[in-house]
Amino acid sequence: xxxxxxxxxxxxxxxxxxxxxxxxxxxxxxxxxxxxxxxxxxxxxxxxxxxxxxxxxxxxxxxxxxxxxxxxxxxxxxxxxxxxxxxxxxxxxxxxxxxxxxxxxxxxxxxxxxxxxxxxxxxxxxxxxxxxxxxxxxxxxxxxxxxxxxxxxxxxxxxxxxxxxxxxxxxxxxxxxxxxxxxxxxxxxxxxxxxxxxxxxxxxxxxxxxxxxxxxxxxxxxxxxxxxxxxxxxxxxxxxxxxxxxxxxxxxxxxxxxxxx
Numbered sequence: 001x002x003x004x005x006x007x008x009x010x011x012x013x014x015x016x017x018x019x020x021x022x023x024x025x026x027x028x029x030x031x032x033x034x035x036x037x038x039x040x041x042x043x044x045x046x047x048x049x050x051x052x053x054x055x056x057x058x059x060x061x062x063x064x065x066x067x068x069x070x071x072x073x074x075x076x077x078x079x080x081x082x083x084x085x086x087x088x089x090x091x092x093x094x095x096x097x098x099x100x101x102x103x104x105x106x107x108x109x110x111x112x113x114x115x116x117x118x119x120x121x122x123x124x125x126x127x128x129x130x131x132x133x134x135x136x137x138x139x140x141x142x143x144x145x146x147x148x149x150x151x152x153x154x155x156x157x158x159x160x161x162x163x164x165x166x167x168x169x170x171x172x173x174x175x176x177x178x179x180x181x182x183x184x185x186x187x188x189x190x191x192x193x194x195x196x197x198x199x200x201x202x203x204x205x206x207x208x209x210x211x212x213x214x215x216x217x218x219x220x221x222x223x224x225x226x227x228x229x230x231x232x233x234x235x236x237x238x239x240x241x242x243x244x245x246x247x248x249x250x251x252x253x254x255x256x257x258x259x260x261x
Contacts, residue, residue: 009031009032009033009037010041010046012031013028013031013033013041014046014057016031017057018066018069018149018150018151019057019060019149019150020060020061020062020063020065020066020148020149020150020151021056021062021066021067021069021070021150021151022050022054022055022056022062022066022067022070022074022117023047023054023055023056023070023074024053024054024055024070024074024075024115025038025053025054026053026074026075027070027074028055035053038055042055045058046058050062050117050121051115051116051117051118051120051121052116052117053117054070054115054117054118063123063124063125064104064123064124064125064127065081065089065148065153066148066151067118067121067123068081068104068106068153069148069151069152069153071114071115071118072153072154073151075115077108077112077114078108078109078112078139079106079107079108079112079114079154080106080107080143080154080155080156081104081105081106081107081153081154081155081156082105082106082107082130082155082156082160082161082164083105083107083130083156083161083164083165083167083168083173084103084105084161084165084173084177084181085102085103085104085105085106085155086105086155086156086157086158086160086161086164087158087161087162087165087181087184088102089146089155090146090155090158090161092158092181092184092185093181093184102124102125102126103125103126103127103128104123104125104126104127104128105128105130105164106127106128106129106130107129107130107131107156107164108129108130108131109131109133109139110131114129128172130164133201134163134164134167134200134201134202134205135160135163135196135199135200135201136199136201137199138195138199141160141195141196141199142156142157142159142160142192142195142196143155143156143157143160144156144157157192158185158188159188159189159192159193159196160192160196162181162182162185162188162209163196163200163202163205163206163209165178165181165182166178166182166204166205166208166209166212167202167204167205169208169238170238170239170240175238175239175252175253176253178208178212179212179215179216182209182212182213182216182218183216185216185218186216186218186219186220187220188218188220189220190220190223190224193220193224194224194225194228197209197210197224197226197228197229198228198229203230203231203232203236204236204238204250206229206230206231207231207232207236207248207249207250208238208248208250210226210231210248211245211247211248211250211252231248234249235249235250235251236249236250236251237250237251238250238251238252239251239252239253241254242254
């Protein structure tokens with residue numbers, strides 16, 4: 001390949017490569033750039049290699065969400081951003097613990113591992129990769145696209161993210177933190193909440209979601225048809241040394257009595 005052809009391919013590459021993202025070798029090859037040419041661009045300092053078969057543009061800082069875009073759009077992996085992270089990206093949560101790195105909740109499916117370049121790189125964020133199927137009959141239900149400048153990522157809509165959030169209580173998410181987040185979800189769409197309730201396989205998540213929604217006094221709760229929702233049998237332990245809520249049969253924290261002024 002002559003220099004003029006290589007430079008033309010480079011120009012096309014840079015035009016079609018969203019800033020802040022990673023390019024993988026399979027995606028480059030689709031654009032007529034084999035590994036040898038990609039390495040030539042690297043030696044000429046047009047691109048930088050961040051791992052096996054993965055590159056960033058020189059001078060461009062790819063962040064964790066730019067890397068997620070690559071997993072979704074280039075590698076076609078069935079992953080999405082969910083739980084508290086999805087709510088944070090959509091402006092529902094702004095309280096990060098002091099002194100802690102932001103945590104990315106990333107959801108995938110068994111048998112589809114993350115590439116080594118993604119796992120080994122320090123993105124400045126901790127990554128929690130969930131493989132469990134919370135919605136086995138509708139694995140893509142409640143997902144949406146969120147634009148981030150030159151690209152977009154797939155993440156949970158607030159209705160789905162709320163279920164992913166409460167499923168993590170109490171081991172990875174505090175009861176109090178989940179309640180604070182649920183309080184901000186006053187405009188959830190009842191039809192999508194209904195769909196999530198009917199397709200969610202976690203009895204604990206469904207019961208806790210409904211308990212918190214009722215506690216927050218959300219108006220959309222009255223539009224749900226709970227006769228179509230399987231809430232299981234028996235009690236579920238959520239808060240140790242808590243009290244049993246007899247309506248939803250879950251143990252919840254004992255509330256401190258209010259002081260009388």
